[in-house]
Amino acid sequence: MSTASPAAGLAAIQPAAPRRRLPLAWIGLVPFFLFALLFLIGPTAHLVVGAFQTPEGGFTLDNIRGLFTPQIMAAYWISIRVSAASALLGAVIGFFLAYAIVHGKLPPWLRPAVTTFSGVASNFAGIPLAFAFIATLGRVGLVTVFLNETFGVSIYRMGFNLLSFWGLTITYLYFQIPLMVLIIAPALDGLKTEWREASAILGASSWQYWRMIALPVLAPSLLGCFLLLFANAFGAVATAFALTGSTLNIVPILLYSQIRGDVLYNPQLGFALAFGMIVITGLSNLFYLWLRARAERWQR
C-alpha cells in the first residue's frame, strides 16, 4: 500500500470517494495496454491509415481503387472461394462428427479421444501439413499411387491437382474439421434430450424434430462457427505457401510477395491489400461474436 499513500491523502480530503477506487490502481494495467498499443493495435492502425494515404501523406482513395484490378480481384476471389469452401465443408463434416461423438451412443472413450486428437490437428497447420498432403495426394503420394496401382484410377489424369483450388481446400479441411468439432460440441451438449422426447410424444417425426427444433436452436452456432472457420482459413499463409509456392494467387500469398519484393510496383497498394484482409476477417469475426451471444441463450 506504500505506492498509494498520496492517493490515500486525497481520499481523506474527499471522504465520498470509496476506498477501493484508489486513483493509482490503473497503473497495474499500463503494461498490458502499452503492449497491446505498440504491438497489436498500433501496427494495424498504421496499415489502415496507410491504406488511405498517398506516399506523401495526403488523403486518397486511389489505393482502395487500386484493389479493383483483375489480378488483385482474382486473388481475393480465389481466397474467398477456398476459405468459404473449406469452412462450409469443415462445418458440415465437423458437425456430423461432433454429433456422432456427442449423441451417437458410441463407446464413452471415443469422445475424449476425438476431442484430444482435434486439439492436436487444429494446431497442425502450417508447413508440415503441406508436407503431409504432398506425401498423401501429391503426384507420387501414397493414396495417388495406391489408387493408380490397385484400381487403375489416375486422379491426376482425371484433372485433380494438389496445387489447385480443390487440393488446397482438402488440405485446409485437416485443421478446419477439428476446429469445428471443438467449438460445436458444447452447443450440441446443449441440445436437451427432453426436447427430442417431448417432440416425439407430440408425434413429431425425426425430420420434424430437426427442422423445427434442433436446427433453429443450433442455427446461430452453426453460422457463427462457419464464419470463424472462414476467417481462420482466410489468414492462413504457411500451408498454401509450402504447398504451391507462389503459383496459386491467393491474397495472403500476394501480400507476402508484396512485402518481400513489391510485386505490385506500388508500396501503398500493400497497405490496401492488408486493409482488405482485415475488413474481411474482421466482419466475419464480428458476426461470429454477435451470433455466439445469440446462441448462448439456449445453452444455459
Place this chain on the structure above:
Amino acid sequence: MSGARLGPWIVVGLAALYFVLPLIATFEFSLSMLRGTWSFEAYRVVFADPAFRQTFGFSVLAALATIVLGALLVVPTAYWVRLRFPRLRALIEFVTLLPLVIPAIVLVFGYLRLYNSSSWLPFTGSAWGTNLLLVFGYVVLSLPYMYRAVDTGMGAIDIRTLTEAAESLGAKRRTILFQVILPNVRAAVLSGAFLSFAIVIGDFVIASLLNRPAFGPYLALIGQNRAYEPAALAVVAFAATWGCMGLLQLLGGRAPGSAAAPLRVRRKAIP
C-alpha cells in the same frame, strides 16, 4: 434407441480414414529414402544437419522467451482486472481476441512499416532488436490462448479471499502475486504455455518476413529443395505438437484451478 447405430460409426470411421491416412503416408514416405528398403535414413540426415539443430534451437528459445514474457504480461493483468476493474474484463478480453481477427501476416507487415531501421523505434535495425520484435509478435499471437487459460484459471479460485487473507497476514502486492496467486493458476499458465510453444514452433510468416533463422523458414527451404527430409520433419513437428497437447491434457485433467477443469464441471452440469 439402444446401442450404437451404424450411422455414427460410419461418420467416425470415414473421419478417422481422412485424418490418419496423411499421417501414415507421411511416415511411410519418410522411411523410404533408401531405394527398395525402409530405413530411418531421412531422420538421420535431418538430425545430422547443423541447420536443423540451430533453427530448432532458435525456435525453442524464442518459444521459452514468449512463454515467460506472455505469463509476466497476462497473469498480473488478469489478476488486477478481476480484483479491481471487473468492468474492464470485456474490453481486455476483446483486445486479447484481436490476434484471431488480424492475420499474422498483416501484423508483421505493420511491424515492418512501423519499426523499420529508419523509424522512431528501430527494432529491425539490429539482430537483437529484431529477435525482440519476433518474440513480441509471438506473445501477441499466443495472447488469445494465454489470456483465456489464465483468466479461466483465476475464475476457478477465489482470488478476492486469497488476496484479503494474504493482505491481513501483511503480504505485499508482489508477494501475493508470485507466492499466492501464481502457484494457484500454475496449471492454467502451463496449459497456455504449451499452446504458445506449438504456435511458435509452427510459425512461418513472422520469422520469414523478419528474416530470423527459425524453424518455419528452415522447413520451407527444405521443402523446396529435398524430397524425403520434409516428410521426416513433418513427422517430427507432428510429434512435437502431439507431445505439447498430450501434456496439456494431462495437466488440464488433473490439477485444480486449471483451464480445463471448470469446463468439465460445466459440461457435467448440463443434463
